[in-house]
Amino acid sequence: MDSTEDDISARVLLRRVLHTELPKSPVTRSATNVRRSMRLKNTPGPESPGSALRHRLKKKLHESASLSPLPSPKRPRSALANTNPPVTAPSPVYDEDMTTRGLLRGIIQMETEASLLMSGQPALQESEPNQAESSAGERTEGLSGVELSDLTLNTEPLTQVVRGLSRKKPQRVFSVSAFEEQFDQLPDNTEDISRVFHKGDVSQEKGDASQVLDLSSDSKSGLNLTLKTPFVEKRIERAGLQRKVSNRRLQSVDAFDEAVQRCLEQGPNQDHSVFQDGKTLEDSSWQKFTLGLSDVTELYVQPKKDDTMGPSAENEREHELERPSEIPDSEPLIQEEKDHELESQDEEEVVHSSQDDVYLTPEDDIVLAPTQAMTESLPESHDMELQDGEFVEEVEIGNVVEIEYENVVETEDQEVVEIEHDSVEEVEDENVEDENVEEAEDENVEEAEDENVEEVEDENVEVENENVEEVEDENVEDENVEEVDDENVEDEKVEDENVEVENENVEDEKVEDENAEEVDDEKVEDENVEDEEVVEAEHNIDTSQYLVQITRRAHRSEGGGAVLGIPGTARVTKSFGAGLNPREKDLLDFVDEGRESLQDIPDEEREPLGSPEFPPPHPAAELSTPEQRSQQHEASVAEDDDAQEELNQSEEEELMDSEPPNHSPQFPQEEEEEEDDDDDALSAELSMKTPAFVRQKRVFTSRTTQSTPTVLKEVNTGPAPQVAKRGPRQKRQTGVNVLPKSYVMSVFKHFAKTKVASDVYPAINEILKKYFERLADDLEAYATHAKRKTIEVEDFELLMRRQGFLTDTTPVNILIEKYLPMEYRKLLIPVATSGNKVIPKQRR
Amino acid sequence: MDEDAAQKQRLKAAVHYTVGRLCQDISADCEKQITKQTIAAIAETAFRQCDIFAKDLEAFARHAKRHTVTVDDVKLTARRTTALYNYIQQKSEELALNNQELKEKRKKNAAKRKSKDMEVEENELED
Numbered sequence: 001m002d003s004t005e006d007d008i009s010a011r012v013l014l015r016r017v018l019h020t021e022l023p024k025s026p027v028t029r030s031a032t033n034v035r036r037s038m039r040l041k042n043t044p045g046p047e048s049p050g051s052a053l054r055h056r057l058k059k060k061l062h063e064s065a066s067l068s069p070l071p072s073p074k075r076p077r078s079a080l081a082n083t084n085p086p087v088t089a090p091s092p093v094y095d096e097d098m099t100t101r102g103l104l105r106g107i108i109q110m111e112t113e114a115s116l117l118m119s120g121q122p123a124l125q126e127s128e129p130n131q132a133e134s135s136a137g138e139r140t141e142g143l144s145g146v147e148l149s150d151l152t153l154n155t156e157p158l159t160q161v162v163r164g165l166s167r168k169k170p171q172r173v174f175s176v177s178a179f180e181e182q183f184d185q186l187p188d189n190t191e192d193i194s195r196v197f198h199k200g201d202v203s204q205e206k207g208d209a210s211q212v213l214d215l216s217s218d219s220k221s222g223l224n225l226t227l228k229t230p231f232v233e234k235r236i237e238r239a240g241l242q243r244k245v246s247n248r249r250l251q252s253v254d255a256f257d258e259a260v261q262r263c264l265e266q267g268p269n270q271d272h273s274v275f276q277d278g279k280t281l282e283d284s285s286w287q288k289f290t291l292g293l294s295d296v297t298e299l300y301v302q303p304k305k306d307d308t309m310g311p312s313a314e315n316e317r318e319h320e321l322e323r324p325s326e327i328p329d330s331e332p333l334i335q336e337e338k339d340h341e342l343e344s345q346d347e348e349e350v351v352h353s354s355q356d357d358v359y360l361t362p363e364d365d366i367v368l369a370p371t372q373a374m375t376e377s378l379p380e381s382h383d384m385e386l387q388d389g390e391f392v393e394e395v396e397i398g399n400v401v402e403i404e405y406e407n408v409v410e411t412e413d414q415e416v417v418e419i420e421h422d423s424v425e426e427v428e429d430e431n432v433e434d435e436n437v438e439e440a441e442d443e444n445v446e447e448a449e450d451e452n453v454e455e456v457e458d459e460n461v462e463v464e465n466e467n468v469e470e471v472e473d474e475n476v477e478d479e480n481v482e483e484v485d486d487e488n489v490e491d492e493k494v495e496d497e498n499v500e501v502e503n504e505n506v507e508d509e510k511v512e513d514e515n516a517e518e519v520d521d522e523k524v525e526d527e528n529v530e531d532e533e534v535v536e537a538e539h540n541i542d543t544s545q546y547l548v549q550i551t552r553r554a555h556r557s558e559g560g561g562a563v564l565g566i567p568g569t570a571r572v573t574k575s576f577g578a579g580l581n582p583r584e585k586d587l588l589d590f591v592d593e594g595r596e597s598l599q600d601i602p603d604e605e606r607e608p609l610g611s612p613e614f615p616p617p618h619p620a621a622e623l624s625t626p627e628q629r630s631q632q633h634e635a636s637v638a639e640d641d642d643a644q645e646e647l648n649q650s651e652e653e654e655l656m657d658s659e660p661p662n663h664s665p666q667f668p669q670e671e672e673e674e675e676d677d678d679d680d681a682l683s684a685e686l687s688m689k690t691p692a693f694v695r696q697k698r699v700f701t702s703r704t705t706q707s708t709p710t711v712l713k714e715v716n717t718g719p720a721p722q723v724a725k726r727g728p729r730q731k732r733q734t735g736v737n738v739l740p741k742s743y744v745m746s747v748f749k750h751f752a753k754t755k756v757a758s759d760v761y762p763a764i765n766e767i768l769k770k771y772f773e774r775l776a777d778d779l780e781a782y783a784t785h786a787k788r789k790t791i792e793v794e795d796f797e798l799l800m801r802r803q804g805f806l807t808d809t810t811p812v813n814i815l816i817e818k819y820l821p822m823e824y825r826k827l828l829i830p831v832a833t834s835g836n837k838v839i840p841k842q843r844r
Numbered sequence: 845m846d847e848d849a850a851q852k853q854r855l856k857a858a859v860h861y862t863v864g865r866l867c868q869d870i871s872a873d874c875e876k877q878i879t880k881q882t883i884a885a886i887a888e889t890a891f892r893q894c895d896i897f898a899k900d901l902e903a904f905a906r907h908a909k910r911h912t913v914t915v916d917d918v919k920l921t922a923r924r925t926t927a928l929y930n931y932i933q934q935k936s937e938e939l940a941l942n943n944q945e946l947k948e949k950r951k952k953n954a955a956k957r958k959s960k961d962m963e964v965e966e967n968e969l970e971d
Contacts, residue, residue: 785916
């Protein structure tokens with residue numbers, strides 16, 4: 001029982017000290033005596049040890065609660081002022097007690113700084129007797145509801161926090177053992193006292209008792225001297241010190257004054273809010289916190305305001321004080337504090353937060369501060385939200401970046417296009433060769449055809465290069481004509497198209513010649529000659545046709561697309577960048593573009609006979625040639641870039657064949673299905689970039705037809721001149737990344753259990769390329785197998801079944817609901833309100 | 845259920861036996877030995893792959909809105925493996941030719957029969 005008595009005495013001592021220090025709490029012998037008596041009464045000697053422990057715990061809790069919240073700066077000051085006069089009051093009590101208590105009390109009283117802390121604590125401690133006191137009441141109220149352990153932990157000194165300022169902050173385990181260790185180390189009695197209270201939280205009365213005894217003994221040795229080093233010690237100590245005041249001390253005096261003033265101004269309102277409702281304080285503090293930050297951070301702050309449990313009202317206060325005074329400076333401090341809070345609160349959370357920090361650091365710095373704090377304070381579940389927000393933020397940032405890039409690209413279209421052409425040519429040739437090789441295996445004749453095709457493609461590439469340099473109008477017209485021819489050729493595939501194709505080609509050539517340069521004409525003529533040879537070989541025609549068609553369609557789609565005046569390269573990049581954008585945005589954009597493109601395409605297709613009389617191309621198509629050409633190049637070349645794009649193109653083709661309005665919903669569906677097949681996010685985003693992707697898809701589909709089995713050969717036919725024109729346009733940047741690196745790496749890292757180096761991106765890129773190529777190839781095969789020319793939803797369903805996503809038990813809709821965001825789902829699964837304006841009937 | 849399992853076992857055994865024989869021939873050619881575990885693994889894989897093929901073929905046929913699995917479905921299944929695909933291609937062409945020949949023969953026969961019938965009829969009529 002002695003230990004219990006000692007504990008009680010320590011507590012009582014502290015209380016008394018606090019009371020004496022409190023300005024509003026007149027500390028008198030009677031009061032102290034009363035308290036003592038109350039204490040004694042509360043802790044009956046004959047009680048069983050268990051009940052005694054309970055009493056101690058309660059007391060400790062109160063004490064710690066009182067200790068943890070940092071009183072407003074003013075309060076400590078006032079407390080200080082008040083403590084001085086009342087110092088004498090407890091003196092008699094002190095004299096009465098020469099126990100350790102008395103010593104501690106004396107120490108506390110003697111030390112003004114310490115008293116500051118104590119002033120808050122006693123107020124809190126004496127919640128019962130001093131509830132009447134406003135300050136005390138406030139403190140107690142706020143503290144009572146707050147986890148004491150958290151409070152203590154949160155108030156780690158700034159110095160420690162600053163030191164530990166890093167992505168992975170050393171997880172500070174808030175454990176009793178640590179406290180014990182600290183206790184042993186601490187010479188300062190005040191610290192011990194705080195620890196004692198904390199320990200109360202931990203419910204280790206025995207340890208406290210022993211420690212208190214030790215502390216008291218230490219205090220005896222150096223009463224006054226040691227008192228003046230509490231803060232330093234506290235800093236050394238970790239969780240034990242919840243003295244936020246110490247942290248504040250670290251700050252400049254001016255900042256402190258400012259904070260104090262602000263607290264005064266905010267004063268009672270804040271205090272009440274802080275203690276009464278941690279959340280409100282957090283919100284206000286957060287708002288203050290975010291004032292100095294970009295708006296983006298607010299996004300993260302807001303959702304987390306509620307989540308951030310006020311680990312301690314004091315922390316919030318600190319934040320408030322700090323923020324108004326030094327928002328930028330406080331950020332790291334706050335983070336630190338929060339980090340400490342988290343650490344103290346939950347190791348796991350700390351770990352998680354640290355992980356999140358790592359996660360967050362790569363992102364905007366602006367968001368870093370709040371997000372870190374927020375993530376730390378938030379439970380793991382919220383962390384996920386933050387991550388999503390981070391992604392969103394990234395997306396936003398990526399969008400901005402992409403937009404900028406697009407603008408830049410526009411200005412440098414020609415240059416880029418030219419460069420692209422050169423690179424594209426090579427890639428394209430290689431691609432064509434590869435495709436041709438595949439086909440050659442099937443038939444010997446194909447070999448010759450392949451050669452011709454390659455030659456044709458080379459010429460086309462050259463032509464395209466030259467065309468790029470030409471006037472935009474001419475190119476546009478040429479493209480239009482080519483597209484028309486391509487369409488015509490496609491329609492006549494079944495019949496003996498060779499002759500007609502040749503005729504058409506000739507016509508096209510003529511038209512092209514008129515518009516194109518002489519070189520082009522020559523090449524076209526050469527191509528025609530070759531085409532005649534190739535005519536026998538359907539493959540060549542098919543390739544050229546498809547290449548041209550794709551490029552044409554790409555242009556058309558581009559023309560019809562909302563993105564006008566944006567070079568194809570820009571579009572491609574935009575699409576990549578848009579990948580980061582919220583899917584909804586992309587979807588909407590894509591849908592719009594798709595619809596526009598669809599509109600363009602059907603118009604063109606309706607005129608099967610590709611004659612010069614073909615109606616003028618879509619007004620939008622009359623884009624700057626470099627843009628168009630770049631687009632074409634991208635479309636023709638980027639066969640491997642985006643399978644989804646190709647799929648989308650194929651989808652568009654299908655849609656074009658049928659009425660556009662019907663296909664618009666299908667289009668996203670197909671795309672979405674593709675997305676389901678592929679990465680959901682990736683596909684959605686890619687599909688959104690209609691023009692470039694559409695072109696790419698078309699090119700891909702056309703080329704895949706070349707490589708597809710004989711089934712498709714019969715179907716594919718195309719005029720030679722189209723190939724010629726498509727050459728330069730076909731230059732697709734197959735060397736370009738399939739998807740933006742940042743996006744790919746982020747997704748990859750998300751699913752990877754371990755760290756991922758950025759060196760893997762090239763390999764991933766290649767894999768993605770092949771995957772998309774194969775994907776589009778399969779879809780095309782499926783469509784051909786069904787004797788269709790356009791890829792339909794059922795093709796996708798078949799693909800998904802083969803991939804294992806779909807089973808007899810999981811229909812497509814379930815997958816849609818599971819993986820796609822609401823926007824896409826609405827498109828895929830017809831809902832009453834999807835795509836329609838529902839005006840509810842007003843009932844009277 | 846037991847019957848299905850029993851039948852499955854028998855099928856597996858048949859596959860295993862065939863695979864074993866093939867492996868023996870291959871080992872003789874390569875002058876290397878093939879362990880039994882390898883043969884078992886190959887047999888099991890082949891059996892499962894047959895199952896997958898069957899499902900795919902059915903899906904393809906259904907995709908083409910047909911109730912019968914045809915050569916086209918098989919070709920679609922084997923399009924990835926170029927060697928096998930080529931082989932199947934040749935075989936299908938040969939079969940197609942044979943079918944055409946058969947059809948021609950049938951037509952001829954049919955024509956002959958018709959002519960004969962006509963003659964018979966004429967004869968009868970004449971008679």
